[in-house]
Amino acid sequence: MSEREPKVLGFVCEKHGLDAVQLAARTGKEYDANVRLVHVPCTGRVDGLHILRALEDGADVVFVLGCLEKNCYYDTGSIEGRKRVEYVRSMLVAVGIEAERVEMFNASSSMSSKFPEIVSQMAEVARRLGPIGPGGDGK
Amino acid sequence: MIVAERKPLEEIADMIAPYKKVTVIGCRSCVAICLAGGEKEVDMLVSAMNLKNRKDGRDQVLEGLVVERQCEKEWVSEVEAKILGSDLVLSMACSLGAQTIGDMHPSKLVFPGLNTGMFGVPEEQGVWSEKCMGCGNCIIHTTGGICPIARCAKNMLNGPCGGSSDGKCEVNLDVDCAWYAIHERLKLQGRLELIETVNEPKDWSTSHSGGRRIYEREDAKLTPHQKRGKEGSR
Numbered sequence: 001m002s003e004r005e006p007k008v009l010g011f012v013c014e015k016h017g018l019d020a021v022q023l024a025a026r027t028g029k030e031y032d033a034n035v036r037l038v039h040v041p042c043t044g045r046v047d048g049l050h051i052l053r054a055l056e057d058g059a060d061v062v063f064v065l066g067c068l069e070k071n072c073y074y075d076t077g078s079i080e081g082r083k084r085v086e087y088v089r090s091m092l093v094a095v096g097i098e099a100e101r102v103e104m105f106n107a108s109s110s111m112s113s114k115f116p117e118i119v120s121q122m123a124e125v126a127r128r129l130g131p132i133g134p135g136g137d138g139k
Numbered sequence: 140m141i142v143a144e145r146k147p148l149e150e151i152a153d154m155i156a157p158y159k160k161v162t163v164i165g166c167r168s169c170v171a172i173c174l175a176g177g178e179k180e181v182d183m184l185v186s187a188m189n190l191k192n193r194k195d196g197r198d199q200v201l202e203g204l205v206v207e208r209q210c211e212k213e214w215v216s217e218v219e220a221k222i223l224g225s226d227l228v229l230s231m232a233c234s235l236g237a238q239t240i241g242d243m244h245p246s247k248l249v250f251p252g253l254n255t256g257m258f259g260v261p262e263e264q265g266v267w268s269e270k271c272m273g274c275g276n277c278i279i280h281t282t283g284g285i286c287p288i289a290r291c292a293k294n295m296l297n298g299p300c301g302g303s304s305d306g307k308c309e310v311n312l313d314v315d316c317a318w319y320a321i322h323e324r325l326k327l328q329g330r331l332e333l334i335e336t337v338n339e340p341k342d343w344s345t346s347h348s349g350g351r352r353i354y355e356r357e358d359a360k361l362t363p364h365q366k367r368g369k370e371g372s373r
Binding site: 096097133 | 179186187190196
């Protein structure tokens with residue numbers, strides 16, 4: 001039986017976060033997972049409900065990628081994003097789900113290796129933890 | 140406004156676990172402003188509980204909805220079918236909302252999703268503070284507009300006491316001394332003589348000591364004839 005592909009979902013800001021993703025592609029970096037990206041104007045737009053719904057809808061892990069906190073295009077957006085990620089993580093722990101399924105990352109436009117590293121890290125978590133549920137299929 | 144906070148998710152999960160069909164009902168009034176039981180909080184709770192149910196392999200159906208003001212029967216009646224069709228209602232309103240649903244449908248189980256805390260105000264984003272205890276006999280016109288009953292740790296009517304230091308309270312140095320604040324406010328208003336006026340012991344009969352309080356306004360009440368007409372129009 002073939003190994004199940006991990007389902008990785010990323011909310012990526014359209015400023016430095018997306019720059020980092022595109023730079024990784026332009027410089028030929030590879031990443032190994034079934035990763036889907038949702039572009040958001042700013043990680044400050046990411047709501048906790050978006051992350052929870054992504055997990056409900058079948059994502060094994062979710063990450064949020066924004067600008068560096070002291071160099072955010074919208075000044076404090078990535079700080080807001082981190083606060084929401086932390087809140088969701090606390091909710092997950094309270095209901096018995098691993099907090100590491102949700103992570104916040106920051107990148108500058110020039111970090112070509114950052115995005116592949118993030119995907120590798122999250123895919124490894126997804127493989128290790130599997131889908132949420134007692135042997136379910138992640139849906 | 141009434142300020143509440145969500146119960147810990149573990150407690151909510153334990154409360155609702157035995158029931159198959161759970162309707163989570165929020166409120167768009169005070170508890171939405173204090174980010175405890177508005178639309179987003181209801182959706183997030185339902186989502187988190189759905190994930191927990193999947194994790195635990197529990198077959199439970201949760202539905203979230205929100206009414207305009209859960210403490211008013213007219214708004215609650217709009218979701219009557221959902222209430223009657225559920226095994227349990229989890230109210231994400233203050234206790235008034237939960238009790239309104241319970242009074243309207245006494246045979247239904249209505250559990251509280253929030254801990255109702257206080258009469259308070261938003262001080263800044265994400266911070267709410269208590270300003271009133273609903274004693275039923277307001278005196279803030281004599282205290283610079285600051286309530287010593289709610290804001291003094293000792294509920295003192297004459298202060299500040301000897302435990303006030305640098306504007307802080309001896310009970311907890313993170314707590315502002317209400318009577319220091321009153322002194323400063325009265326000084327600003329040029330009414331500092333009021334601080335030396337001895338307040339007599341308070342008449343607490345208007346407070347909670349006599350059981351449930353009911354306020355009535357005769358000119359607003361419906362006559363039996365009007366009530367019959369209103370019921371007939373439904």
